[in-house]
Amino acid sequence: xxxxxxxxxxxxxxxxxxxxxxxxxxxxxxxxxxxxxxxxxxxxxxxxxxxxxxxxxxxxxxxxxxxxxxxxxxxxxxxxxxxxxxxxxxxxxx
Numbered sequence: 805x806x807x808x809x810x811x812x813x814x815x816x817x818x819x820x821x822x823x824x825x826x827x828x829x830x831x832x833x834x835x836x837x838x839x840x841x842x843x844x845x846x847x848x849x850x851x852x853x854x855x856x857x858x859x860x861x862x863x864x865x866x867x868x869x870x871x872x873x874x875x876x877x878x879x880x881x882x883x884x885x886x887x888x889x890x891x892x893x894x895x896x897x898x
Contacts, residue, residue, distance in 0.1 A: 816835065816880065821835070821842040821869075824885060826871045826872075828889050829896075833872070835867060836868035836869065839866070844877070844897065848865075849864070850868055855878050855892060856876070856891070859890075860864070867879075868893070875894065877893045878891065878892050878893075879891060889895065
């Protein structure tokens with residue numbers, strides 16, 4: 805099940821979202837919906853979220869970009885998408 809939100813124009817400009825691609829697969833990305841962001845931030849608060857590199861994620865995210873196949877989310881912090889493969893968060897959360 806894909807978790808995608810309508811564009812939040814205050815977060816990432818549509819022009820940028822249209823050109824951003826997953827650095828690994830080059831798939832399109834979409835903004836994560838609020839429900840998914842809540843799940844991720846709850847997992848961060850509980851200390852049970854790790855990124856793709858296996859490092860614990862301790863900083864809450866303000867938004868995220870979900871890969872087209874729904875397998876990974878790239879966090880957005882300080883209005884900047886973190887487009888590093890090792891920083892991606894696997895979906896769905898377990």
